[in-house]
Amino acid sequence: MPRILKGFLIDADYETVEGRALIRLFLRGEEGSFVVYDDSFSPYFYALPGDEPERVKERILASGAAEAIQKVEIEEKRLFGTPRVALRITVSHPQDVPRIRERIRRVEGVDLILEHDILFVRRYLIDRGIKPLTWLRLEVEERDGRALLRGVEQLEEEPPELRVAAVDIEVYNPKGAPRSSKDEIIMISVATSDGVEKVLTWREVQGLEQVEVLQDEKEMLLRFAELIKEGDYDVIVGYNTDSFDFPYIRDRLKKLGISLPLGRLDAELEVSRRGALPEARIRGRAHVDLYPIVRRHVKLNSYVLESVVEELLGIKKEKLDGERLFTYWDEGGEKRALLARYALEDARVTLALAEKFLPLYCELSTIVGQSLNDVARMTSGQLVEWLLMRYATPRGELIPNHPAGEEYAARARATYAGGYVREPKRGLVEHIAVFDFRSLYPSIIVSHNIDPSTLIVGNCEENRAPELEYCFSLEREGFIPAILKELIRRRAEIKRELKRSEGDRRRTLSFAEKALKILANSFYGYMGYPRARWYRRECAESVAAFARMYIKQVMRIAEEEFKLEVVYGDTDSLFVVIPPEKRELAQKFLQKVNESMPGIIELEFEGFYRRGLFVTKKRYALLSEDGKMVVKGLEFVRRDWAPIARETQKEVLRILLEEADPEKAARLVRDVIERIRQRRVSLEDITIYTQLTKRIKSYKSLEPHVVAAQKLKERGREVAPGMIIGYIITKGTKGISQRATPVEFARLEDYDPEYYIDNQILPAIQRIFEAIGYTRDYLKEGITQTSLSRWF
């Protein structure tokens, strides 16, 4: 008797039953999670015959490969748009593919093997058109105690709240770095979306209600798995859990001789390799490591959890000295309680980070059509590729192979010209209007139909890339432009719907919109990405060439037709001078430009700015109408600059932009220089922080922070890789490095004023002042030069 179930698809995998692969769909229902099985899907790949497909088919069936082959079918497909006859070879089990593929490769008349490396479950999701993190209506039949899938339908309903658990472990580390063969896990902290907060441990901890003390490490680990099972969590998140927490847990389990049913259907924790990095898999749930995700989305100097949460969530969190964590455990009492609180705080902030990034990755998972677990580990190029693969199959397009060996090496060596950057008018500029092209690169791909299948090399005129011998046929819409057009259309539709939505719906839509934007903007990079299946250097090169043509064309219209002064422009943006009384020119200019633009390419007005300071290409600062400073390329936010240098630079920019008073800015600099000389600064103002990335001995060249670390060690301090070393440069005749002193031992009277003036303050502001015609000597000494060129 068939039954109808409704479930939200979380994860999928397969198990082998009687030699056949059985797909398992893990779903969240309205009342808890459940599993549906599908036995109707078999692995397959393609062989391309040179000609005479019938005869090649016979040879394949006569070859030694025949035993594992279920069937060979002749299909009409396309490869890069060109019709090709392909032999679809169906086998019994995914693991048959590598073996059978190698046999068939050697069969006479087989030119190429395709689609031979597409993981079974991913292939299943593509071919069945099933999208993760959507509601499915499933028709199932009970067989051997399993719900077997007989029919499936995608539903358009609002997603449920996912159940999320954030996890963090603390380990004993008497030797600094923990050794998983010896050092026990001492705490496991968990914070979940349904409000559970726990610190599991196996020694007494005072004064923290969330603590649960177990008998030993083994009992603690088992309790952890029980907690996950009880809460039936869909997503397990952590920070660097792929590389640290779960591999460590795996090692301890091996040591203790137990297994840990962390997954659904009591699946064990598995740690495998994904490229050079490990990947921890918890079947039936999504395991999302937020560390690589944060790295992908935010540019920071450091990705230690403390700086990430401070930057992204505004939460100030204390970092315990990782090297000495074991002492907190050994000492007990207040110290151990502090460690437990630290552990819980880590789980809490990890959960908060998940709330920030998971919605985006859920949308990406649905759009790309692969599981959250997989999508969380994909780069933007891989996201684009899996999206293309999902579209290719129903369109009859064969999926090209990844490049191998020399092919890849040759692609990686190839370079081509990128965007056009106009040399800025250096110095201060009043009344700036900024325009930019909306999604220029995606628009070019669509408008010029840029695709491997439409590329014509040499001897062509129509739709030719500027300065290049490449044209793109307009006869048939290319595969990539067609998909990109669809993404752009959906994004525009969502943007319209966003305007009339609110609450949860609005939140979902805004993340879907963001996901589509990320994907659309990745297509250009994808075509030039050497590992791409649909790589075509000529296409990426042409997109960049068209972009240069358009931005130059717009600059020409501004200068020649509107007599506007163009002060800067980079790739897809344009900065012109428009005084307040002539603001209506902006709209006229926009209209004129857009009349001349083909397809969906469109210039947009970005905003008016009161003033700008242009230093060099890619280095400038703007002051918006509401008084906000926008700084590009100039920020010395790096911690390896002394705070006094960063602050002086910021203040100089502020004075120049807000008051347009270079003399005042110069006075400020001379003031700071004077203060440094007279030692009217604090130690904190002049402390430079650099991370010690390896052991002192492994450094060949002695950089200042390494010398400072050496001095720390000489005076009995523990020093280990990962520490942030704070140091100041003291007076003396030796090199700078030798004069680096740990801030812990430094006194204000020791520092070298000339170092801070010449190597910190002046470099940070020199370029800015040079842009307005001030020399270094003038700033430093106040030397008046009659010939001094001024800033107008």
Added chain:
DNA sequence: GATAGCCGGGG
């Protein structure tokens, strides 16, 4: 300046 080699996060 080019290129090879190393490193990240975690405790």
Added chain:
DNA sequence: GTGTACGGCTATC
């Protein structure tokens, strides 16, 4: 598991 990262920085020529 139908598989095997990546981009940025430093060292060194």
